[in-house]
Structure formats: structure tokens, C-alpha cells
Amino acid sequence: MSVKNPFNIWINTSFQLRFIGYFSAAIMLKLAFFYLAKRYYFDLLFEEGISLGLAHTHTYFKLLLRQEILLEKIFFVTTSITFTFLFIFSLFLSNRIAKPLYNLNDYFIKLSHGEDSGEIKYGKNDFFRDLPQNYNAFRDLILKNQKEHKEIIHPKEPS
DSSP states (O other), X not given: OOOOOTTOOOSSHHHHHXXXXXXXXXXXXXXXXXXXXHHHHHHHHHHHHHHTTOOTTSHHHHHHHHHHHHHHHHHHHHHHXXXXXXXXXXXXXXXXXXXXXXXXXXXXXXXXXXXXXXOOOOOTTOSOTTHHXXXXXXXXXXXXXXXXXXXXXXXXXXX
């Protein structure tokens, strides 16, 4: 079950979607805080205008309303751009985490069934760079023990 297509970015969908969900939740939380801060700030400015006795049709209130609408548009655009960037970033980051672990699991399954799947190799951008070395050393030890075990059970006949 190793990953055959090196360009497949969906390795472990449930992990990756959860990983992306955390990033998405953080973005939405950031947006909520910014929106609440904006709301609080403009409420203070509206209250200040009322306390100064300005009429609701005064230019001050029209300016505040235009600025508030502009700021909401800016929040929406920047959040959309940030969300898109972080979605793509978290997808590739989760791939770099999930792919090595998925491949390692696949190698262990093959090894536990007595198959020699060869040495494990990781991409240059994958995380957990020490896993291939440790797995390969473990694999070599198991293969050596299997070979010795076979020689004990089925000794070579002298020629």
C-alpha cells in the first residue's frame, strides 16, 4: 500500500482534512476577533458622535459607515486570500507528515508478513528524516536473524 504516485497529495485523507480543519478554524477565529474588534471600535466612534450632539444625518456618521463597510471588504478579501494560502500550505504540509508515516506503516506490514520490501527511502522534503535510517537498520537486523534462523532449522549440507 505504498504511495505509488509521488504527486498524490491525499495520502491519509482523514488526518489531512483534520489538519486542514485546524488551520481553517484558526483563520475563522481570527476573523471573528477582528470583526468583534472592528464592531467595538466603530460603536465607540458612533457613541462619540452622538455624545457630541451630531445629527444622525451628519457627514461624520456617513464617513464612519463608509469606513466600516470598506474595512469589512478588506477583512473579507484578506481572509479569503489567507484562507486559500493556508489551505494549500496545510495540504502540502500535512502531506509531508502523512506520506512518510504511511509509507513506513506499509513497509512494516510487508516486513511482518515476511516480505522484503527493500530499503525505505524518503523524499528530500519529507519530515521524519531519521525514520528511514532506523527502519533500514531494523530491517537488516530482522533479515539477518531470519537468515540465521533458517540456517539453524535447515542447515546447509556439506558439499
